[in-house]
Amino acid sequence: MAKFETPLLDELEKGPWPSFVSDIKRQAKKKPVLEDLLGQVELSYKDKETHWKHGGIVGVFGYGGGVIGRYSDMPEKFPGVAHFHTMRVNQPSGLYYSTKYLEQILDIWERRGSGLTNMHGSTGDIVLLGTTTPQLEEVFWELTHNLNTDLGGSGSNLRTPSCCLGMSRCEWACFDTQAACHHMTNRYQDELHRPAFPYKFKFKFSGCPNDCVAAIARSDMAYIGTWRDDIRIDQAAVQGYVKGELKPNAGAHAGRDWGKFDIVKEVINLCPTKCMSWDGKELKINNKECVRCMHCINVMPRALRPGLDKGCSILFGAKAPILDGQRLATLVVPFIKMEPPYEEVHALIEKVFDWWMEHGKNRERLGELIQRLSLKEFLKAIEVKAIPQMVKEPRSNPYIFWEEKDVPGGWTRDLAAFRKKHPL
Amino acid sequence: MADIEELKKKIMEWAEKSTKPKFYFKDIGKAAPEVGLREIKKAVTALVQEQKLELWSSGSTSMYGVKGKGITEEAQMGKHEE
Ligand code: SF4
Ligand code: SF4
Numbered sequence: 377m378a379k380f381e382t383p384l385l386d387e388l389e390k391g392p393w394p395s396f397v398s399d400i401k402r403q404a405k406k407k408p409v410l411e412d413l414l415g416q417v418e419l420s421y422k423d424k425e426t427h428w429k430h431g432g433i434v435g436v437f438g439y440g441g442g443v444i445g446r447y448s449d450m451p452e453k454f455p456g457v458a459h460f461h462t463m464r465v466n467q468p469s470g471l472y473y474s475t476k477y478l479e480q481i482l483d484i485w486e487r488r489g490s491g492l493t494n495m496h497g498s499t500g501d502i503v504l505l506g507t508t509t510p511q512l513e514e515v516f517w518e519l520t521h522n523l524n525t526d527l528g529g530s531g532s533n534l535r536t537p538s539c540c541l542g543m544s545r546c547e548w549a550c551f552d553t554q555a556a557c558h559h560m561t562n563r564y565q566d567e568l569h570r571p572a573f574p575y576k577f578k579f580k581f582s583g584c585p586n587d588c589v590a591a592i593a594r595s596d597m598a599y600i601g602t603w604r605d606d607i608r609i610d611q612a613a614v615q616g617y618v619k620g621e622l623k624p625n626a627g628a629h630a631g632r633d634w635g636k637f638d639i640v641k642e643v644i645n646l647c648p649t650k651c652m653s654w655d656g657k658e659l660k661i662n663n664k665e666c667v668r669c670m671h672c673i674n675v676m677p678r679a680l681r682p683g684l685d686k687g688c689s690i691l692f693g694a695k696a697p698i699l700d701g702q703r704l705a706t707l708v709v710p711f712i713k714m715e716p717p718y719e720e721v722h723a724l725i726e727k728v729f730d731w732w733m734e735h736g737k738n739r740e741r742l743g744e745l746i747q748r749l750s751l752k753e754f755l756k757a758i759e760v761k762a763i764p765q766m767v768k769e770p771r772s773n774p775y776i777f778w779e780e781k782d783v784p785g786g787w788t789r790d791l792a793a794f795r796k797k798h799p800l
Numbered sequence: 801m802a803d804i805e806e807l808k809k810k811i812m813e814w815a816e817k818s819t820k821p822k823f824y825f826k827d828i829g830k831a832a833p834e835v836g837l838r839e840i841k842k843a844v845t846a847l848v849q850e851q852k853l854e855l856w857s858s859g860s861t862s863m864y865g866v867k868g869k870g871i872t873e874e875a876q877m878g879k880h881e882e
Contacts, residue, residue: 431858444859531862571862
């Protein structure tokens with residue numbers, strides 16, 4: 377018999393999709409404190425306001441992130457969730473687990489927490505939901521000593537870096553995303569665990585422009601794999617697609633009859649820069665005009681492959697807030713080699729951190745700061761030259777202003793002479 | 801390179817005088833404007849470890865405060881009224 381009636385939550389169990397309410401009810405049979413969670417969440421729906429207090433002062437010794445304090449504002453009514461903290465755990469690169477590891481982590485959380493997890497949070501962390509203050513150090517000790525696993529980032533920190541599964545399974549990866557993600561996680565431990573930034577900062581690594589971790593939309597610094605030579609073409613395989621011997625998109629859209637594959641309609645005409653041509657026998661690509669959108673490669677993976685001179689593009693300034701103000705990242709470094717020891721990348725990262733820490737207002741993300749102070753100022757600070765590709769819409773919104781020293785011969789302004797020629 | 805003990809003292813003096821119970825990291829820079837934020841961070845980290853300063857976080861952002869000033873851990877658990 378449930379401790380509280382939950383008519384509003386019960387609505388969320390209807391329909392074909394999985395329901396967090398059903399999950400909590402199932403777990404409440406093992407962990408009666410979760411009856412209080414159901415009761416409090418039901419009341420929040422009824423009152424149309426949260427009954428969690430805002431934030432908290434909890435953590436593990438030496439760390440300023442990874443634990444998010446959650447306290448009920450009605451502890452007498454819902455004592456089971458009087459404190460119900462969240463722990464963010466740094467996920468392995470590419471989200472690979474052994475069964476043994478998963479069993480161990482769930483065992484810790486059944487013993488020391490509510491048993492509820494969120495696999496994975498939007499930053500990528502393993503999110504362990506609901507424990508009490510005395511358990512925090514215990515969980516941390518077990519994670520670090522028995523599982524060789526660290527807490528992730530929260531608050532005004534570098535957040536847990538995340539990556540696509542990259543070279544472990546995907547032939548399109550242009551750099552080893554898992555290695556880069558792991559490396560940067562280790563190198564920037566201080567930034568991850570000790571808050572000193574104006575706000576959150578996210579690194580995301582995608583091995584190619586398909587951008588499976590949505591780095592371009594969700595990270596302050598997005599690393600997206602690319603190449604700078606030519607797309608590799610296997611003309612015999614192109615014929616295979618044209619003749620219907622190979623399935624387009626590797627059969628990914630086979631659930632419906634799309635008719636016979638039409639290379640002109642489905643590939644050539646959909647190339648965003650119209651840099652491909654097909655004369656019935658040979659596929660040609662004007663690689664200079666290719667923007668590496670991946671469309672043709674996605675459709676004909678047996679025939680087309682990324683080039684061999686690989687690295688990544690770096691974009692800055694995205695954020696994906698829940699309510700409004702979404703912003704996509706801006707391309708700043710078109711190509712950089714992404715290989716150990718990553719020294720060039722470190723130098724860039726550290727210039728960005730310094731500039732943002734110095735100029736960013738409290739709670740101002742990097743993208744907002746760039747918008748406030750201009751891309752030009754940002755480029756100056758990180759010592760990157762402006763290039764035409766950074767200009768989204770030439771002439772309509774120019775944000776690069778030349779200074780006299782940038783122009784050979786400079787200029788002198790003689791307003792009187794100008795007005796004489798162009799009277800008002 | 802600032803003397804860290806000196807810097808810690810300046811930060812605590814500033815923090816104790818502050819009318820706000822919690823402050824952003826950047827604001828702590830005002831305690832010693834002549835010093836870079838990286839130096840400030842070292843001193844602040846040491847002060848947190850010595851449990852003179854403490855951290856408050858909403859999950860998305862973080863603030864520092866003098867331990868025991870403003871909202872306390874006990875008050876959060878509903879044991880005391882502020
Ligand atoms: S982003 Fe590219 S490399 Fe990474 S998994 Fe997706 S398709 Fe593969
Ligand atoms: S990757 Fe995109 S831009 Fe490049 S050739 Fe293929 S379709 Fe065109």
